[in-house]
Amino acid sequence: MPVKISTRNIVKNYGAVEALRGVSVDVHEGEIHAICGDNGAGKSTFIKILAGVEQPDQGEITINGEARRFDSPQASLQAGIATIHQDLAVAADMSIYQNIFMGAELTRRVLGLPLLDKARMRKDALGYMGQLNPSITDMNAKVTDLSGGQRQAVAICRALRWNADIVILDEPTAALGVRETEQVLGLVRSLKAAGKTVILISHAMQDVAAVADRISILRTGENQIDLEGGELTADNLSHYILSGEVNRIH
Ligand SMILES: Nc1ncnc2c1ncn2[C@@H]1O[C@H](COP(=O)(O)OP(=O)(O)OP(=O)(O)O)[C@@H](O)[C@H]1O
Ligand SMILES: [Mg+2]
Known part of the structure; x- marks a missing residue:
């Protein structure tokens, strides 16, 4: 599938805090792309930039190959991105x-x-x-x-x-029980079935492994590794997040 939304070297500082130090992600059309990483890795900051809530200090965003800048949440929505x-x-x-x-x-x-x-x-x-x-x-x-x-x-x-043809969900299963989590994962699959491109932020490794087509793990504001296909297991995810081991990098 073609790349729907792409970021290159997104940098965001909050004063002295380097929340994002160069994040590059390619999200393919019609896929469920999960963004994982430990607390403080920069997941929410990254999503806020895509949602137009925050502006990056550096870096580029393209949608369908076209460079975009989102100065407001409305601008992101108008570009076809709905963030939950x-x-x-x-x-x-x-x-x-x-x-x-x-x-x-x-x-x-x-x-x-x-x-x-x-x-x-x-x-x-x-x-x-x-x-x-x-x-x-x-x-x-x-x-x-x-x-x-x-x-x-x-x-x-x-x-x-x-x-919107891109739907971003930030921690949709946090604080839900087992049955409800299953329901919400079903909703995420329905979005994909409806042809949407989905970006899913989650701490729950099992959930991510169950629905994602591709995963980017962030670590201290940088890409750590991308996983896809057979690499998408909860064990693999936990391993990379806990060990900090870096593998394939953009
Ligand atoms: N508004 C802000 N002002 C100052 N620092 C911030 C702000 N927002 C985030 N940060 C810092 O930026 C870094 C990344 O935070 P972010 O919320 O993006 O991480 P996260 O991966 O979403 O973490 P969590 O899993 O805990 O939600 C952290 O060090 C955080 O303290
Ligand atoms: Mg967060």
């Missing part, structure tokens, strides 16, 4: 469909006045949810009544609603 941050940013007191359409509500005109088109939002929300988790059918349900895995599904539906 670890805190999800769902509004617990609001319904599923309201969350999916938050900030992008559909309206209809009645006597020349714009009114919320709740019926269409509910119907479209059901369509998005049907692609991910058909067992969730009540779009009026409040997010506060959903499980962690179901909330993740709502956040992912919002990404689908933006029509």
